[in-house]
Each structure stands twice: as C-alpha cells, then as structure tokens.
Amino acid sequence: MTGPAEVRCMLMRGGTSKGAYFLAEDLPADEAARDDLLLRVMGSPDPRQIDGLGGAHPLTSKVAVVSRSADPQADVDYLFLQVAVDRPEVTDRQNCGNILAGVGPFAVERGLVAAGDDETVVRIRMLNTGELAVASFPTPGGRVDYTGGAEISGVPGSAAPVVIEFPRGGSPLLPTGRVRDVVVGTEVTCVDNGMPTVLIPATAVGISGHESPKDLEEDLALADRLREIRLEAGRLMGLGDVESATVPKLSLLAPPKNGGAVTTRTFIPVRCHTSIGVLGAASVAAGLLLPGGVGEGIGELPARGDRMRIEHPAGFLDIETSVDPGSAEVAPAVRRTAVVRTARKILDGTVFPRSAGTAPIPPRPQGGQR
Structure with a gap:
C-alpha cells in the first residue's frame, strides 16, 4: 500500500505513555491504508522499532487520532490505536486513558477547540467505546501551558495537571452479571x-x-x-x-x-x-x-x-x-470517576514514514471496538 510521503504529527507524552497524535484529516480515510501508514510511521514490525517513532514497548507505540465531533455532547472525537511492536498489527479494540490526557491540549494546539483565558475544558468522545470524558487543563493567556507542579509516578519531574472526569457510561460495570x-x-x-x-x-x-x-x-x-x-x-x-x-x-x-x-x-x-x-x-x-x-x-x-x-x-x-x-x-453501577494526569508536547512537526513494503496487513480482529 502507498500513502503520503510525509504527515503532520505531534509526539506527546500522555500520563505514563507516549504516542503520536494526528488529526484524522491528515491520515488516509481507508482503514487498511491508515494502518499500513501507521506501522511505517512507528517502525513496526520490529522489536526495536528502529526505523520509526515507536519506543520498542507497547506503552510507547500508541497513536491518537483526533477530529471535531458531530456529537453535540462532545467537542472532539478521539480514536486510540495500539500499534504492535513486533507484529504488523494495529488495533482499536481497547481505549487508553493515558494517551487521553494529551487529547485536550492537542485539540487546542491544532485549533479544534478555542482556548480559555485561564483554563480550557474539552469534552471528548472516545470512539473505541462510545463513552465520554471531560478534560480540564491550564491555558493562561489562551495558550496551553505544560509546566506545573503536578507529579505522577512513572514520569520524572512535574507538569501541569490535566483533570479527567469520566461521566457515568452505559456499559455494565459487571460484564458477566456476577461479582465473582x-x-x-x-x-x-x-x-x-x-x-x-x-x-x-x-x-x-x-x-x-x-x-x-x-x-x-x-x-x-x-x-x-x-x-x-x-x-x-x-x-x-x-x-x-x-x-x-x-x-x-x-x-x-x-x-x-x-x-x-x-x-x-x-x-x-x-x-x-x-x-x-x-x-x-x-x-x-x-x-x-x-x-x-x-x-x-x-x-x-x-x-x-x-x-x-x-x-x-x-x-x-x-x-x-x-x-x-x-x-x-x-445491578451495581459507577457514580463518578476522575483522575489527575499530566501531558507534555515533545515534538511538533512532520514525520516521514519508511517506504511502503510488500508485507500484507492482516485483517482487523473482529469482536467490536474495544
């Protein structure tokens, strides 16, 4: 498969993960072409991911695809994609709350959401599950500020807090219907x-x-x-x-x-x-x-x-x-869930994927978007 020779991309740390953030409009609309491109961007399949952005670990081989949302309850849509390290596989069957921490700031950086004078609140629809999250983060003077005193384990130093609240979702808390x-x-x-x-x-x-x-x-x-x-x-x-x-x-x-x-x-x-x-x-x-x-x-x-x-x-x-x-x-149900994370913009620019190969992309696993 072929795709663009270069793609606009922002590399961000979100929580204790790191990933490549893209606008949906900058990626191929066809899923197979998109997945092929992302494998080449991240350097998969290769245990070292030496020829791409990936960091040779699932926690650093992640992708966020962000766009304006048509849902009146959300400002942006966020699709999380896990790019396998040593296999030619891209999957959307799970969500990622760490990479989620960078979605709000990224949306402001790309002009999808206008920044507030002191703080910005971004309503995010997580396409993997259809559920919503609300992210709040500092934007003094109308610009995202990544500096601050919030510390999270697994990340050196401190950064600005990103408070993420998860409204009550529609999925059952106990998928089997039993507590044990x-x-x-x-x-x-x-x-x-x-x-x-x-x-x-x-x-x-x-x-x-x-x-x-x-x-x-x-x-x-x-x-x-x-x-x-x-x-x-x-x-x-x-x-x-x-x-x-x-x-x-x-x-x-x-x-x-x-x-x-x-x-x-x-x-x-x-x-x-x-x-x-x-x-x-x-x-x-x-x-x-x-x-x-x-x-x-x-x-x-x-x-x-x-x-x-x-x-x-x-x-x-x-x-x-x-x-x-x-x-x-x-049935038992969650009333409220909220967490404090941090995120940081590491690099903003253009990524050049490796040349398209001949290895076929396996079909996407069936069973729903999780």
Whole structure:
C-alpha cells in the first residue's frame, strides 16, 4: 500500500505513555491504508522499532487520532490505536486513558477547540467505546501551558495537571452479571469501568503480587496460566475470542505496601505494565468497592472520601471513584470517576514514514471496538 510521503504529527507524552497524535484529516480515510501508514510511521514490525517513532514497548507505540465531533455532547472525537511492536498489527479494540490526557491540549494546539483565558475544558468522545470524558487543563493567556507542579509516578519531574472526569457510561460495570466468577479454577472479578479488566488475587496464581514486571514476564508457567484465564474470561465478558486482542487486561491484586489501597501488577496483555493504565486503574478501584468481589480482604479502602491510591511497580496512581453497590434487583453501577494526569508536547512537526513494503496487513480482529 502507498500513502503520503510525509504527515503532520505531534509526539506527546500522555500520563505514563507516549504516542503520536494526528488529526484524522491528515491520515488516509481507508482503514487498511491508515494502518499500513501507521506501522511505517512507528517502525513496526520490529522489536526495536528502529526505523520509526515507536519506543520498542507497547506503552510507547500508541497513536491518537483526533477530529471535531458531530456529537453535540462532545467537542472532539478521539480514536486510540495500539500499534504492535513486533507484529504488523494495529488495533482499536481497547481505549487508553493515558494517551487521553494529551487529547485536550492537542485539540487546542491544532485549533479544534478555542482556548480559555485561564483554563480550557474539552469534552471528548472516545470512539473505541462510545463513552465520554471531560478534560480540564491550564491555558493562561489562551495558550496551553505544560509546566506545573503536578507529579505522577512513572514520569520524572512535574507538569501541569490535566483533570479527567469520566461521566457515568452505559456499559455494565459487571460484564458477566456476577461479582465473582470461577475461571480456569480461579476466582476472579470481571469489571469494566472504562477498560475490561479481570481482577485476580495474586496468591491465587502462586505469586505475592510484589514481584518486578521483569520477573513476572520471565515466569513462563505464570504466563500460560494467565493466558488461559484471559481467553476464558474474555468469552464470559462478551468479548468473544480475545486471542489476538489486547483486552481484557489482567490485574493481579496484593496487599498495599506504601499506604495505598492495593498493589497491582497488570498485564497488557502479555507484557507486565511498568505502572498501570488510567482506565485499568479506574476498573480496579471500582472492583475493590464491590461487596463480595475478590478484592475483599486484600485491599484497604479509604476511611473517607472517594480518592483511592492504586499502587503499581513505578509508584501509585490516585483515582476518585464512587460506586452504587446495587441490590438484588439493581445491578451495581459507577457514580463518578476522575483522575489527575499530566501531558507534555515533545515534538511538533512532520514525520516521514519508511517506504511502503510488500508485507500484507492482516485483517482487523473482529469482536467490536474495544
């Protein structure tokens, strides 16, 4: 396939991820041509991504496609695309709350939304799920200011805060309809508060849950066990065959060590996350608040308020979540979710994709946009 020889692009850090941000109008309208172009932009398939923008890890091989929204409840539309590192694959079957942190500032930078004098609020429709998010960030003098005192674990230094609130969505919090399921002989809680996630007590799969991501990735027996759980849980959650999908995520739960509510080790889906995704953390927090869930007896819930600290390998993520536990007649539901992230513009200019090759692009995995 062929495509443009050069493309306008902004490289941004969003939360604890990094990705290439594009206006939809700057990319081919045809999905196959777009995906082919993005593979060449990011340097995939290649474990080093040496010939593109990718950073040889799923957390740095991400793409945001942004456009004005036709939805009266939103200002812009955001499509997240995960570009595989070592495979010729681009998928939209998951969302990304970290890359989401950069969407509002990018929309202002590209003129899709007018900046306020002090602060700008951008309503974002997340096309992967159809749900909404509202991002607020400083724009003194009508310009995005990336400097500030907000710090997040996994990112050195500080930057301006981006407050993201997630209005209550339409998807069921418990995709299986049950607070506990037994999957491959393991009790789990399947939850979706923006990211389909399977919560698993770490001890149930033979680990403490405090191991390093590297050690966990090298545990082949653990990898086989988690794969079996993920495939079966995916079917139970209505996601179909998830063999080639990046959802559901698996979050292993262990007691906190540094004053938080819980310690997590999250798989995305094979690599162990060096921190935790925003929407994954939102799902963990909501799951911990469910009476009867597998987090009972593991997590230490805050005595007051909605703010919960989720510990992960690089530190912690603070998230505010409240849940209506429901009743025999009414299913549990999330009342509110909000998180503070940061974002930073790294580079704005033109990217030159490598020359088009002859390797075919595999068909997009079926099963819906998640």
